[in-house]
Amino acid sequence: MESRLRTSAAVLLLGPRQVGKTTLARHVVDELSSRATYLDLERPADQRRLADADAYLRARGPSLTVLDEVHRVPDLFAVLRGVIDENRRQGFRNGQFLLLGSASLDLMRLSSESLAGRVSHIDLAGVAVDEAASAGIEPETVWVRGGFPDSLTAPDDATSQTWREDLIRSYLERDIPMFAPRVPAESLRRLWTMLAHNSGGLLNASRLASGLGVSSPTVDRYVDLLSDLYLVRRLRPFHPNVGKRVTKSPKVHVRDSGLLHALLGLESLDDVLGHPSAGPSWESFVVEQVIMGAGPAYQPHHYRTATGDEVDLVLVRGGRPHVAIEVKRASDATVGAGFRRAIADLGVRNAFVVRPDVGGEAHTLGPGVTSIGVTELVSRLRGP
The missing domain is CATH 3.40.50.300 (P-loop containing nucleotide triphosphate hydrolases)
Incomplete structure (x- = not known):
């Protein structure tokens, strides 16, 4: 700055x-x-x-x-x-x-x-995993509590959870009426919670609209508002010229994993790991961490073909894809055939399977693909 x-x-x-x-x-x-x-x-x-x-x-x-x-x-x-x-x-x-x-x-x-x-x-985003590591804070703690400093450094999980619940309430009672006075706060909270349950999923406005009892354009407007307030991210698809049918829908990620967990009532690591949304939450967490590490020089996208070949995060620079990311919660993650086909479509030379740091040092999973912990990858992208 x-x-x-x-x-x-x-x-x-x-x-x-x-x-x-x-x-x-x-x-x-x-x-x-x-x-x-x-x-x-x-x-x-x-x-x-x-x-x-x-x-x-x-x-x-x-x-x-x-x-x-x-x-x-x-x-x-x-x-x-x-x-x-x-x-x-x-x-x-x-x-x-x-x-x-x-x-x-x-x-x-x-x-x-x-x-x-x-x-x-x-x-300005929240605290990144490499920054937290320098202060002795484990990446799992950053995942559970999110990157807001007061939440991350709270003396215990319960205090952290209360802080995040208060922040959510403040957004709904104070910010939403100021920025969008005609948007019902309760409807927005319901949508925010629905997005938290399936964070990182393709945006299906009609399905969300049915659940909320509103129109699809209204859902789009609500998602735009949450995006404008830095609460969710629309991750737009990348369209390479490969002659394949590619998904046109954006993915929607809840940007702060701590707020995601607070919306779902998940206080501790055990709560998160035992919940069906643990996988989607981890993907959104890693996506946001990698975007923070890469910085503004790269534009983030996702890639998915009509046959299901997929890259969770594509980092694009100068109109060309440079880095492909597959997010895995398992520490002994392997590479699926769909990911290999997708990186071949993109022509990416730097492909990573990102897993928890407990999986050991970075190692090769095959030509052009590296298994790596989230903290190490963020540090690499940030550079010296």
Whole structure:
């Protein structure tokens, strides 16, 4: 983030609530001391400071201004453009604003419309398995509790579960009414829970609509909202030019495994392992961890043919697939014929069967396919 601030006039830091955006921003403010100001746009006092936002922000001069919960004041983006351009004319080009928000779609649209060429975007996800390992936290704990820092570092599973249940309630009672006032919170919770039961499954809007008693377009709108809030991920299919019929439906993953388990009432590792959704949960967990490790240079997709040949995660760069991932819960995982045919379709040279870390060191399962623990793969993708 500090690197982006050195090269961009504004940085927009996006991610779910309670993931650590404010903590990170306050660290930057503390580092810069008197040359930075932090405003929380949920606080009435800070809202009053921006009653005449143009005058207040212009008076700040050559210093960083952090605007937390910026999605609450969408009209501010038009003001920021004028302030940024005036500061640039005065020789203060970069590191002017750090903007924090919890809803991606509207903020991306507003920033693209008003701050084109002036803003850099960063998505902040939860704690990754390699980061947790450096703090002595086992990957199974990250899987069960998820990547929200307060959930992950809770003193016991029950406290962690309560924290996640409170976060879910906060989303339903506070965020949903703000971002989508016409969406019934209970309907959204039911959909969220249905997606948790089959996380990583192909999106079947008509089946979900039947279960909810709503229309398919309504389900699509609800899934879009959950995606916009960083709660689920639409993993779109990759379409190579191989002359095969390929599934066109996206997969939908619940992004944080801890929230997935809280939605299903699963508190401990034993609870998770004994539940029918353990396999889908593990797949979603690994997919999110690998995407975090790969970073924004790669676009994530899935691949599935009409005959069932499948790759759980394809990492694409420059329009070409570079990495293929098959997720297995068994530590002694093997490679199926469908996965081999799928990676041949994709022309991928780097294929991995990702399993729990207890399966030992990475080893070859055949030409171009490596069995590897999730923590080791994330570390490899992240690089030095």
